[in-house]
Amino acid sequence: KNQVEQSPQSLIILEGKNCTLQCNYTVSPFSNLRWYKQDTGRGPVSLTIMTFSENTKSNGRYTATLDADTKQSSLHITASQLSDSASYICVVSVGSNYQLIWGAGTKLIIKP
């Protein structure tokens, strides 16, 4: 069964600190992996999209990594800001059809 699991479920860190969110997937055939940021009460917004051949992709203070061998991805946030408080969702695309497998998300809270 195609699944995407994220950890931790929630995380609280102090402003200015770094953090890493994890995503493990069992999806076949793998097409691409995306990370979305969802602010409370808003729709998800895309941060990165990574294909099979990409190991690392950055978007400002966000850096996503992908290990296709172990089927793991991580999202690293550097020098966190209060505006980083949100849910971060990992999504994996299956093959060439329209199916997206969504993780349940990690809720990140940044405290001043």
Place this chain on the structure above:
Amino acid sequence: NAGVTQTPKFQVLKTGQSMTLQCAQDMNHEYMSWYRQDPGMGLRLIHYSVGAGITDQGEVPNGYNVSRSTTEDFPLRLLSAAPSQTSVYFCASRKSGGNTGELFFGEGSRLTVL
């Protein structure tokens, strides 16, 4: 450029009532979709459309109908609301017909069924 617009933002229904959630996009995207988001779960696909006149079922289509008469609009109809349909509903669109394009989401419609 408004992007993806959903209405209403909030709605309370009684069991058995019907209603339509509206979704419109002004980006000329071919692909449009409806998701529901429930606590502790990933987004689940209800219905999707790859172009005007073409719709298909997603993961959880029961109790919902869709139509796509224009490129811009993709309404979601609840035929006879049930408490299990209490959720937050998101409309999303993308340009590509495949699965590599970026999905753009609306702000969501929060539905409560009593």
